[in-house]
Amino acid sequence: MSITADGYLNGTRPAPDELLPSAVPVRFVTEEGTAADAPSEYAASSDDRLGEAYRRMVVARRFDQQASALTRQGRLAVYPSSRGQEACQVAGALALRQQDWLFPTYRDTAAVVSRGVDPVEVLTLLRGDWHCGYDPVATRVAPLCTPLATQLLHAVGMADALRRRGEDAVVMAFVGDGGTSEGDFHEALNFAAVFGAPVVFLIQNNQYAISVPLAEQTAAPALAYKGVGYGVRSEQVDGNDLVAVLAVLDEAVEHARSGHGPFLVEAHTYRLDGHTNADDPGRYRDEEEVRRWAAADPLPRLQAWLRTRGTLTDQDIDAAQAEAEALAADLRARIELDGPPDVLEMFDHVYTHPTPQLNEQRRSLETEVEGTEA
Numbered sequence: 001m002s003i004t005a006d007g008y009l010n011g012t013r014p015a016p017d018e019l020l021p022s023a024v025p026v027r028f029v030t031e032e033g034t035a036a037d038a039p040s041e042y043a044a045s046s047d048d049r050l051g052e053a054y055r056r057m058v059v060a061r062r063f064d065q066q067a068s069a070l071t072r073q074g075r076l077a078v079y080p081s082s083r084g085q086e087a088c089q090v091a092g093a094l095a096l097r098q099q100d101w102l103f104p105t106y107r108d109t110a111a112v113v114s115r116g117v118d119p120v121e122v123l124t125l126l127r128g129d130w131h132c133g134y135d136p137v138a139t140r141v142a143p144l145c146t147p148l149a150t151q152l153l154h155a156v157g158m159a160d161a162l163r164r165r166g167e168d169a170v171v172m173a174f175v176g177d178g179g180t181s182e183g184d185f186h187e188a189l190n191f192a193a194v195f196g197a198p199v200v201f202l203i204q205n206n207q208y209a210i211s212v213p214l215a216e217q218t219a220a221p222a223l224a225y226k227g228v229g230y231g232v233r234s235e236q237v238d239g240n241d242l243v244a245v246l247a248v249l250d251e252a253v254e255h256a257r258s259g260h261g262p263f264l265v266e267a268h269t270y271r272l273d274g275h276t277n278a279d280d281p282g283r284y285r286d287e288e289e290v291r292r293w294a295a296a297d298p299l300p301r302l303q304a305w306l307r308t309r310g311t312l313t314d315q316d317i318d319a320a321q322a323e324a325e326a327l328a329a330d331l332r333a334r335i336e337l338d339g340p341p342d343v344l345e346m347f348d349h350v351y352t353h354p355t356p357q358l359n360e361q362r363r364s365l366e367t368e369v370e371g372t373e374a
């Protein structure tokens, strides 16, 4: 570790004016699917990559719909839907390389599926199991995180460790608008900036923290401005415009990968469904607002854009839909195949040498379970 002449650790820092986000969210495609006046500093992806993003968004939405249906059938304990947030979820996964890490929240299951993790394993935790279902090291995806913003500190620690080990890997950490009021969010930004950790923070500002609207959450001009005070380069983007989200995240990942430290992106989006299946959003938001955001849905917007460019055919659309249906059918077929969990497993994998008290509790539970089964 070295301290430079201007007093920073590990090299240069962006100048103050380079940290500032755009005054309005970056946008490439309008709600009607036509071209917007996009800023030149971000590069749109190739049509091939955007076609791949479209396919993944169709799959993500079908996965989300299927998971919501599983809660209504009592086959899944709880599900926080990301319907309407697919541009963020898919762009987040697409911007990463295989060696990179993703740190999701409970709402980011579609991103984890888009990263290639088995959908059944992605839903393991939300079925009520005690473990996260997939192998975080093999998949390079941290467990879905429920305590708000704690994953950000884990992500920064991981990014800093990867940098110290000289690995070519970037970490992307998701957080909601509500999560930006947590102390952990601020500590994570500060730590990441001081140590130049290669981490991209993606705020999905879906306008609500359960029933708390953004206006009651913050007085900042935009959440993206929260990075500036810590020395983190920041940007805001139309989170329902896949082309824009991917362009900004590509830049953010490249910034982190090339040794320029952390990058904060705020994506303005909207959760079209309730906070979870246990929530009634009609109690805190009106239908007119939901209708307005439904008209800004990221999926038909990207479809219209690619259709106008002549790069998405009817066959492509049908193929994406068929793939999504196959995934949903497979999910329905496999979600309960592993049966009820072994309750005694909760004593495993915590201590190499469990305490005498834990051993006693295990024996006690074992006796109780045997008594129930007898």
Ligand SMILES: Cc1ncc(C[n+]2csc(CCOP(=O)(O)OP(=O)(O)O)c2C)c(N)n1
Pocket (backbone or CB within 6 Å): 107, 146, 147, 148, 175, 176, 177, 178, 179, 180, 206, 208, 209, 210, 271, 275
């Ligand atoms: C540390 C902590 N405090 C409170 C909660 C309860 N809680 C669960 S979700 C939520 C709202 C989060 O909103 P936001 O960060 O905007 O994410 P979203 O759910 O909209 O994706 C709260 C307060 C929690 N999970 N963790």
